[in-house]
Structure formats: C-alpha cells, structure tokens
Amino acid sequence: MAVAGLNMAAGLAGHFTGFHLDVFKAYNFLLEIHGVFVGGFKSVEGTGSKTEVFRFHEGGANGVEYKLPGPITYGDLVLSSGLTFVDPMWLWYRSTLYGKPQRRNGTIYLLDDVGVPAAWWNLTNAWPTEWIGPRFDATEPLVAIQSFTLVYESIAKSLASSAVGGAASLLEKLV
Numbered sequence: 001m002a003v004a005g006l007n008m009a010a011g012l013a014g015h016f017t018g019f020h021l022d023v024f025k026a027y028n029f030l031l032e033i034h035g036v037f038v039g040g041f042k043s044v045e046g047t048g049s050k051t052e053v054f055r056f057h058e059g060g061a062n063g064v065e066y067k068l069p070g071p072i073t074y075g076d077l078v079l080s081s082g083l084t085f086v087d088p089m090w091l092w093y094r095s096t097l098y099g100k101p102q103r104r105n106g107t108i109y110l111l112d113d114v115g116v117p118a119a120w121w122n123l124t125n126a127w128p129t130e131w132i133g134p135r136f137d138a139t140e141p142l143v144a145i146q147s148f149t150l151v152y153e154s155i156a157k158s159l160a161s162s163a164v165g166g167a168a169s170l171l172e173k174l175v
Helices: 002-017 088-098 159-174
Strands: 029-033 036-040 043-045 047-057 067-074 078-082 106-111 119-132 145-151 154-157
Touching: 029 088, 036 078, 036 088, 067 154, 088 119
Parallel strands: none
Antiparallel strands: 029 036, 029 106, 043 078, 047 067, 078 145, 106 119, 119 145, 119 154
C-alpha cells in the first residue's frame, strides 16, 4: 500500500511541477556474476516466481475455501545478446557441458537511457543449462544473436534499486 501511495504522490508532483517519472524501456540489460559483468543483453526473459496454492475445505463448512501458500517455483532465465570475441557466458556454460555446473549468485541490471542502472534483481545459485547459437546466413546483415538459459534458486528485486532508480530519474529531470 505504501508503494501505491508513493506512486500516486510522484504522479501528482509530476502533474503540478512538470516533472514526470518515465517508464523504463526494456532494451538494455547487464548481467553481473560474482562481481564481474559478464555481458550486455538485448533481452531478458523468465524473471519471475510463482507460489503454489493449497486449497482445502473444512469439514461441514463447504461454502468456505481456505487457501494456504505452498512451495515457490522460479522460471528459467533466457538472455539474448550479440556474439562477441570475448564471451564469459560461453566459458561459464562450458562447465555445465563438462558435467560440473558452477552455481553463482548474480544481478540483472536494467539500464536507463544514459546507461545508469535503474532497477536490478538479485539471483541466487544460478547456472547455465542451455546455449542457442547464432543463425549463420551470409545474406543477412543482422548481428549474430545467441542466447543462454540460466536456472536459479531464487530472485529478488532489490529495495535499494527502487530508491536509486527513482532518485536518478528525478535528478535527470532536474538537470
């Protein structure tokens, strides 16, 4: 509820002052693993989680359905990027190919228009499970795009990212 109040306050402040907090564009992402940036990506899919719901009825109270939270599951993260000479993602994936996946913590950063992190999500115990190589076609002038799939044990949006992203957007408007 506090977030809705903050969003409403920011919207009203923007209306009266002429400053507007823009929605972030989904086109520029960085992945950091163990403190090292391993790549920039044009798309990131699969961030999310779902809580299973256990439903039951109490004996004699058929008009009421009780719902309790169950286990949480997480999606698979698919990262797409252009093929480059230096490819840390491929080196990380090689450990999986050799039967020794390396579980690592990391962070996905969403960058704003000037390349400053606007929001970020922390991953726990991620490791690559799939690589899809670029399509080879000499008649196509497009960049060679590859993708990696990572599995992870948990994901959480950093509360600091909301504060930093909001402050950075406000500063950009003031300058």
